[in-house]
Amino acid sequence: MSAKVYLLGWPVGHSLSPRMHEAAFRTLGLDWSYSVIGVRPRQLARVLADLSLDPAFRGANVTIPHKRAVLGLLAEADSGARALGAVNVISRRDDGNLWGHNTDCSGFLGALTSLRFRPQGSRCLILGAGGAARACVFALGTAGAAALRVVSRRPEQSWRLVRDLRPSLAEHAPQAVLEAGSWDELRAGPGKWFGEARGRRRGDGGMLVVNATPVGMWPDDARSPLTPADVARIPEGTLVYDLVYNPPRTRLVRIAMGAGLPASGGEEMLVLQGAAALEHWLGKPLSAEIAAVMRRALAAATEEVPTCSAT
Ligand code: NAP
Numbered sequence: 001m002s003a004k005v006y007l008l009g010w011p012v013g014h015s016l017s018p019r020m021h022e023a024a025f026r027t028l029g030l031d032w033s034y035s036v037i038g039v040r041p042r043q044l045a046r047v048l049a050d051l052s053l054d055p056a057f058r059g060a061n062v063t064i065p066h067k068r069a070v071l072g073l074l075a076e077a078d079s080g081a082r083a084l085g086a087v088n089v090i091s092r093r094d095d096g097n098l099w100g101h102n103t104d105c106s107g108f109l110g111a112l113t114s115l116r117f118r119p120q121g122s123r124c125l126i127l128g129a130g131g132a133a134r135a136c137v138f139a140l141g142t143a144g145a146a147a148l149r150v151v152s153r154r155p156e157q158s159w160r161l162v163r164d165l166r167p168s169l170a171e172h173a174p175q176a177v178l179e180a181g182s183w184d185e186l187r188a189g190p191g192k193w194f195g196e197a198r199g200r201r202r203g204d205g206g207m208l209v210v211n212a213t214p215v216g217m218w219p220d221d222a223r224s225p226l227t228p229a230d231v232a233r234i235p236e237g238t239l240v241y242d243l244v245y246n247p248p249r250t251r252l253v254r255i256a257m258g259a260g261l262p263a264s265g266g267e268e269m270l271v272l273q274g275a276a277a278l279e280h281w282l283g284k285p286l287s288a289e290i291a292a293v294m295r296r297a298l299a300a301a302t303e304e305v306p307t308c309s310a311t
Helices: 017-028 041-052 069-073 079-084 104-114 131-142 155-172 183-187 190-199 228-232 251-258 267-282 288-304
Strands: 003-009 032-038 057-062 089-092 098-101 123-127 147-152 177-182 207-211 239-242
Touching: 003 017, 003 041, 017 032, 017 267, 017 288, 041 057, 041 069, 041 089, 041 098, 057 267, 069 098, 079 098, 079 131, 079 155, 089 267, 104 131, 104 239, 104 267, 123 131, 131 147, 131 155, 131 207, 147 155, 147 183, 155 177, 177 183, 228 251, 239 251, 267 288
Parallel strands: 003 032, 003 057, 123 147, 123 207, 147 177, 207 239
Antiparallel strands: 057 089, 089 098
């Protein structure tokens, strides 16, 4: 039976997710479609209610700015999504109930693994405090990070993230120290927080800066959440990971590389979270070959269409 899958977000522009998922559907011999729906925050509840009534609706990806809000609109969510308070994948059960999942965590950790970054004992600075930032914090904490600092332009947002996630981290990652900081403090110098790291010993974990804001995403791709002066104060060897994947080399990634730091955009995370989403819709694990198909489709789409947006 043909089934329908959607991407729900605002803005969604010319997303590359359809190309990636359609390639996987073809390889699996599925007569499925993947379409993008631009959904403003006030439309979200109505759109979900309508989709739940359509028997052909199999599931959806959820992107900015709905990952937090969607949690309260679903019949149920799995324990990981509830623990971090954000959903990026919806699946429709046979009874029409919509379930929430989060595949950003596994996608993010998989991408770090491919870059040979070990979260154990690491110090991590996360820029942004929305749905993706929550997934990164939870993923890093449960993978063994020692210290996590979340910085947002509205300080109350990072405080809320810390307040919400501390109980889950205390249970699943008691070693992780989670703190909130403000963008103003960051502007005063990211090196201040990383400064303590200079006296670190061999065997201590690595250092990581994550951009979990949309700053630098097409069409505003001339922007970066950190200036070259900010980046110059980040200690040598720190990995800079930008969740933004379009353009593939964001301005932040270029600034970091120019400063001699290892850096990556969010393409591999997009592939891995997308493959995990497909497993939820199908209700079964998939071979690594499907992720490889999605990776190739994304690479081809990025070359052809240099300017596209969001997940
Ligand atoms: P979100 O829930 O809307 O959160 C975005 C965060 O960024 C919020 O803290 C927001 O603060 C902040 N922000 C927005 N504009 C900003 C600006 N100009 N300056 C400073 N902070 C700003 O979005 P999300 O779902 O977490 O996604 C964040 C980014 O990650 C998006 O670009 C998304 O495409 C990307 N992402 C990529 C992947 C991947 O697989 N590669 C996966 C997930 C997400 P305010 O609330 O104050 O606006």
